[in-house]
Amino acid sequence: MFSEYSALGIVHKILKMHVRPGDFCIDATAGNGHDSVYLCELCGKEGRVLAMDIQQSAVDSTIANLEEHGFSDVSEVVCTSHSEIDKYADPNSADCIVFNFGWLPGGSHDVFTRAETSIPAIQKSLDILKPGGLLSLCIYYGRNNGYSERDAIMEFVRSLNGAQYNVMKCDFLNRPNDPPFPIFIVKDKEYYKNGKH
Numbered sequence: 001m002f003s004e005y006s007a008l009g010i011v012h013k014i015l016k017m018h019v020r021p022g023d024f025c026i027d028a029t030a031g032n033g034h035d036s037v038y039l040c041e042l043c044g045k046e047g048r049v050l051a052m053d054i055q056q057s058a059v060d061s062t063i064a065n066l067e068e069h070g071f072s073d074v075s076e077v078v079c080t081s082h083s084e085i086d087k088y089a090d091p092n093s094a095d096c097i098v099f100n101f102g103w104l105p106g107g108s109h110d111v112f113t114r115a116e117t118s119i120p121a122i123q124k125s126l127d128i129l130k131p132g133g134l135l136s137l138c139i140y141y142g143r144n145n146g147y148s149e150r151d152a153i154m155e156f157v158r159s160l161n162g163a164q165y166n167v168m169k170c171d172f173l174n175r176p177n178d179p180p181f182p183i184f185i186v187k188d189k190e191y192y193k194n195g196k197h
């Protein structure tokens with residue numbers, strides 16, 4: 001597992017603060033399903049989790065993990081690119097969407113998330129989020145991934161309108177070797193009030 005104040009530890013703390021029983025959550029990078037299981041724990045039997053991954057092996061592993069934890073009934077796992085996320089969820093429907101970029105732990109290090117699909121996926125996710133909804137992006141970079149996806153994501157999130165989206169980044173200032181870091185985006189409730197936008 002991961003430590004409490006690692007990037008993933010902080011992501012899980014924020015998810016716990018935000019996700020409520022009955023919520024609809026999306027895991028846009030299912031991997032081995034650990035985040036999907038965690039989201040199911042938070043949104044409970046009344047909630048729903050949609051998970052997706054581009055690799056069939058990750059989909060199989062996530063289905064098995066969800067089954068093992070008794071969450072088959074509240075979850076759905078699809079083999080697709082997250083750039084197709086809008087085919088699986090309506091605008092303003094999700095309470096929380098989670099991306100954990102990089103490669104499948106235990107899988108090939110040559111298959112990893114890339115800016116060409118990550119940026120459209122993030123863009124579409126912002127539409128799919130409900131006002132008040134949370135988008136969590138955990139950024140892995142360096143080594144095989146290189147820096148281009150991180151740089152593209154940073155440029156994109158910095159460009160978002162500050163009245164519409166609250167964008168926060170957590171930096172690890174004294175950790176060596178390209179430490180992963182989380183970004184959280186909250187779609188502003190006030191801005192979208194009364195469906196004017």
Ligand SMILES: C[S@@+](CC[C@H](N)C(=O)[O-])C[C@H]1O[C@@H](n2cnc3c(N)ncnc32)[C@H](O)[C@@H]1O
Binds near residue numbers: 036053
């Ligand atoms: C760091 S892993 C995710 C770990 C996962 N959240 C967990 O709890 O085990 C990143 C995953 O993103 C997947 N991925 C890469 N490109 C993708 C894409 N375009 N759409 C969806 N998933 C993608 C990889 O196959 C890999 O399984």
